[in-house]
Amino acid sequence: MGEETRQYTLENLFRAAIAQNRAVAVWRLPLTEQVLACVSLQQSNSIGQPELEQSPFGFLFCPFHTTEQEQQLFIKADLYFDGATGHIAPAADAPAEAVQAFMDALQSMDTSEVNWYSSEIAQTSYQTEVGFKGAVEKAIAAITAEEMEKVVLSRNYSQKLPANFSPVAAFEAMLQAYPNAFVSLVSVPGAGTWMGASPEVLVSVNEDRIFKTVALAGTQPAVEKVGDAIWRQKEIEEQGMVERYILNCFKSLRLREYTEIGPRTVIAGNLMHLRTDFKVDLKEVDFPTLGTDMLRLLHPTSAVCGLPKEPALQFILAYEGYNRSYYSGYLGPVNSPVGTHVFVNLRCMQVRDQEIILYAGAGITGESNPEKEWQETQHKMQTMRRILVNFE
Numbered sequence: 449m450g451e452e453t454r455q456y457t458l459e460n461l462f463r464a465a466i467a468q469n470r471a472v473a474v475w476r477l478p479l480t481e482q483v484l485a486c487v488s489l490q491q492s493n494s495i496g497q498p499e500l501e502q503s504p505f506g507f508l509f510c511p512f513h514t515t516e517q518e519q520q521l522f523i524k525a526d527l528y529f530d531g532a533t534g535h536i537a538p539a540a541d542a543p544a545e546a547v548q549a550f551m552d553a554l555q556s557m558d559t560s561e562v563n564w565y566s567s568e569i570a571q572t573s574y575q576t577e578v579g580f581k582g583a584v585e586k587a588i589a590a591i592t593a594e595e596m597e598k599v600v601l602s603r604n605y606s607q608k609l610p611a612n613f614s615p616v617a618a619f620e621a622m623l624q625a626y627p628n629a630f631v632s633l634v635s636v637p638g639a640g641t642w643m644g645a646s647p648e649v650l651v652s653v654n655e656d657r658i659f660k661t662v663a664l665a666g667t668q669p670a671v672e673k674v675g676d677a678i679w680r681q682k683e684i685e686e687q688g689m690v691e692r693y694i695l696n697c698f699k700s701l702r703l704r705e706y707t708e709i710g711p712r713t714v715i716a717g718n719l720m721h722l723r724t725d726f727k728v729d730l731k732e733v734d735f736p737t738l739g740t741d742m743l744r745l746l747h748p749t750s751a752v753c754g755l756p757k758e759p760a761l762q763f764i765l766a767y768e769g770y771n772r773s774y775y776s777g778y779l780g781p782v783n784s785p786v787g788t789h790v791f792v793n794l795r796c797m798q799v800r801d802q803e804i805i806l807y808a809g810a811g812i813t814g815e816s817n818p819e820k821e822w823q824e825t826q827h828k829m830q831t832m833r834r835i836l837v838n839f840e
């Protein structure tokens with residue numbers, strides 16, 4: 449049997465990537481079955497502002513706020529794994545020696561002591577309940593004083609790493625639990641290991657050249673029948689702000705040919721949100737760089753930052769009280785065989801040596817109540833907690 453037709457498991461691939469000190473990304477698109485993965489054999493994975501159209505096939509992984517320590521990363525698909533066949537294919541321009549070394553490591557099933565990468569960035573601050581509610585009070589005061597309309601405040605929570613934790617097994621549990629989410633596992637030397645089940649598309653351009661983005665906001669526990677959902681004025685307005693923000697991005701690009709559907713109620717795990725879908729058919733509209741332009745304009749959207757963007761961002765950096773790192777950044781495959789699908793990094797966790805860090809946020813407006821916003825972050829953290837109980 450030649451190398452191209454040999455079959456491997458996701459566990460084989462993941463372990464070999466760690467043993468070879470390579471960055472690896474594993475994902476499954478919403479409402480699909482196929483698990484895909486890629487491994488980069490490049491010296492460095494850092495990039496500048498992403499250019500989607502020119503990019504080779506790979507996986508984008510970007511922080512909320514780019515700093516010296518938290519860079520925009522691109523895991524080039526030098527090796528591409530298809531979970532349906534178990535085959536690994538090298539890219540035409542992949543460095544031949546590194547491909548050989550990787551394939552050798554796979555055959556010998558050499559595994560390192562390390563099971564996954566842990567971020568080199570020390571996580572020194574954690575947000576407490578009192579701290580979070582205090583920040584919400586401050587935000588409400590700033591909104592009442594008309595310094596901004598909305599700000600998304602988030603928090604982190606550290607829990608001990610469950611004794612039997614395995615990233616690949618957790619990824620597989622997410623596949624089962626969240627069929628309509630974008631499920632991912634990313635492990636990069638330096639940046640660490642992140643996994644999540646995101647409900648929110650940031651920018652996608654599929655193989656049929658349909659551009660998509662969404663305005664997602666408003667949160668409540670899911671009811672049995674979506675049709676029975678009742679939304680308060682606060683959530684309707686909050687989602688309306690995200691929608692308005694997206695429309696402004698289209699406007700600044702002078703793009704008028706989009707379709708807009710919604711808002712509709714959608715289910716995300718144990719929660720429901722309001723979502724408006726925007727689409728542009730790039731076969732009919734001559735806008736070849738729409739993906740890149742919208743990515744640059746959209747991030748951070750008012751679903752994770754606020755409105756207007758600049759004062760909300762400054763408020764977050766000044767008062768949130770911890771480092772978001774890659775939470776509420778964006779991630780996803782670029783120029784894959786089924787196109788580019790970049791999601792907001794939500795309902796996620798960071799896996800470290802001895803601990804797991806969970807992240808969640810909530811949109812604060814003038815009508816917010818600190819206790820309710822706290823509860824909302826608790827509910828959002830349930831998405832990953834449900835996965836972790838498998839290992840306890």
Ligand SMILES: C=C(O[C@@H]1C=C(C(=O)O)C=C[C@H]1O)C(=O)O
Pocket residue numbers: 600602648664665666667721751752794795807808809810811812828
């Ligand atoms: C910020 C998060 O989610 C975002 C904020 C929402 C809200 O404020 O209602 C809803 C969906 C997401 O756009 C999160 O999951 O941490």
